Amino acid sequence: MxxxxxxNVALGLTLMVTGVGASCVFASDPPPEGGAGSVAxxxxxxxxxxxxxxxxxxxWNTIQPAEFKLAPQVHWPxxxxxxxxxxxxxxxxxxxxxxxxxxxxxxxxxxxxxAAAIEFMVGDKMAHFAHGxxxxxxxxxxxxxxxxxxxxxxxxxxxxxxxxxxxPQENQNVSATGAWQDGIWRVVFSRPLQTGDxxxxxxxxxxxxxxxxxxxxxxxxxxxVKEKGSQKAVSSWWYFRAEPPPDNSIYGYVVxxxxxxxxxxxxxxxxxxxxxxx
Amino acid sequence: MKGPLAKTAILLVGMYVFLKFVLPLVTAPLPxxxxxxxxxxxxxxxxxxxxxxxxxxxxxxxxxxxFLTGSGQAGVAxxxxxxxxxxxxxxxxxQTYTRLAPxxxxxxxxxxxxxxxxxxxxxxANPYPTTPENVMMGKGLYAxxxxxxHGANFDGKGPAAVGFNPPPANFSDPGTIAQLQxxxxxWRIKKGGVGLPVEAMPWKSxxxxxxxxxxDEWIWKIIMGEYDGAGQSPRTWEEEE
Numbered sequence: 001m002x003x004x005x006x007x008n009v010a011l012g013l014t015l016m017v018t019g020v021g022a023s024c025v026f027a028s029d030p031p032p033e034g035g036a037g038s039v040a041x042x043x044x045x046x047x048x049x050x051x052x053x054x055x056x057x058x059x060w061n062t063i064q065p066a067e068f069k070l071a072p073q074v075h076w077p078x079x080x081x082x083x084x085x086x087x088x089x090x091x092x093x094x095x096x097x098x099x100x101x102x103x104x105x106x107x108x109x110x111x112x113x114x115a116a117a118i119e120f121m122v123g124d125k126m127a128h129f130a131h132g133x134x135x136x137x138x139x140x141x142x143x144x145x146x147x148x149x150x151x152x153x154x155x156x157x158x159x160x161x162x163x164x165x166x167x168p169q170e171n172q173n174v175s176a177t178g179a180w181q182d183g184i185w186r187v188v189f190s191r192p193l194q195t196g197d198x199x200x201x202x203x204x205x206x207x208x209x210x211x212x213x214x215x216x217x218x219x220x221x222x223x224x225v226k227e228k229g230s231q232k233a234v235s236s237w238w239y240f241r242a243e244p245p246p247d248n249s250i251y252g253y254v255v256x257x258x259x260x261x262x263x264x265x266x267x268x269x270x271x272x273x274x275x276x277x278x
Numbered sequence: 279m280k281g282p283l284a285k286t287a288i289l290l291v292g293m294y295v296f297l298k299f300v301l302p303l304v305t306a307p308l309p310x311x312x313x314x315x316x317x318x319x320x321x322x323x324x325x326x327x328x329x330x331x332x333x334x335x336x337x338x339x340x341x342x343x344x345f346l347t348g349s350g351q352a353g354v355a356x357x358x359x360x361x362x363x364x365x366x367x368x369x370x371x372x373q374t375y376t377r378l379a380p381x382x383x384x385x386x387x388x389x390x391x392x393x394x395x396x397x398x399x400x401x402x403a404n405p406y407p408t409t410p411e412n413v414m415m416g417k418g419l420y421a422x423x424x425x426x427x428h429g430a431n432f433d434g435k436g437p438a439a440v441g442f443n444p445p446p447a448n449f450s451d452p453g454t455i456a457q458l459q460x461x462x463x464x465w466r467i468k469k470g471g472v473g474l475p476v477e478a479m480p481w482k483s484x485x486x487x488x489x490x491x492x493x494d495e496w497i498w499k500i501i502m503g504e505y506d507g508a509g510q511s512p513r514t515w516e517e518e519e
Contacts, residue, residue, distance in 0.1 A: 040382070040383075040384045069441035071440055074438045074484065081426055087441075136473045235441060254372075255371070258367040258371040265366060276347065
């Protein structure tokens, strides 16, 4: 073998071995760990209408829920040490125009003051999960809160930036319907993905955004509502994302990769054979 | 197994075993990408070594060239050759797919757990003496205000802890308050989660800003009660010198 020919073989072999090695080694990197419970809600893409007003629609049963543990609200007064709602299962769906999120949670009694809420950060600024309260070293943003209460029978689209600033918005874009059965509330919230209202969270398919949840048990105990105002079950910030439309161009790139690799093999072997013949 | 190719293969396997299984016995495990880099460097070194003279080059590359061209091969070697030629493009295709396929995982978060405190809190000393009465009072205040999240056993497992992300600190863990000075705890309790800098993600913390509810004296005594109850000692300036 001549030096040039051998160098070519060596180069080809190195590329081949490193390519195969990279495939095996990088593919063995473990995925990030999410810890206990879920970390994100996935709004599945559907082609039909979203079940905006139907907590018992059959489609909900086809969607894998994300589960989030809830804690008593102890961050600011008035605190509460124990709450009724301990965790929530969240399902999501969208059709590119509208989204719906179903909150399913255990509450032994159906009460007029039972309530549920979903909170979002608005825009690009990070906001504290407790009503977007002021942070001392970081300039925070607003939060958008979708609030549903059994006795109201509808949702209220709200805005807050700090304690005692929570107020209903001028433009109400959110709807909600709740159904209680056998100790389980199923509450569905829905809204267009995009509203054009700068006080609202804007949902773009494929983009991760923050979300948090809150629940109130409106049972009357000793003549008073058990959980109200800041006395509620809360979650931390988690994530949600509306599923983007499928991108079939990926398969084109896969085929291209296979063709290039096979072509590389072909030319490598041909080069070695020609070298041997000469 | 005397040929240079076999020696290189043994070297690579030995290097992999060393990096993957032996090295973690004395230090932190290496990431897979770093192991791959070291293996690639080992292979490159071996190739440079064997291509320094024409003789060793022929010895090294001869079997490879014969394998790739299939000259004089039959049976197992021939089948292995076909297998390699089929598997390699498929691996490239699979790798392309895993790199481009959309992920269902949210963005990774690198949250700093113990960020630097603001200057005005550095080096503050607890103005109250560590007397049994002060420690007792601190533990009582801890029970009232802190234990719902941080736990009656100072282990971060209070009844309200479930569901918070990040979870409340476990003071009995040697990696938390034992690594910190009293002045650091004073800052964290007084200013709470909202007082954290951006790298600690203050928007996620449920730690109250206790300065709006508790006097400084109570906070200092809570710190005493915390260390005593968790069986830890604060880090001091003397230890750092």
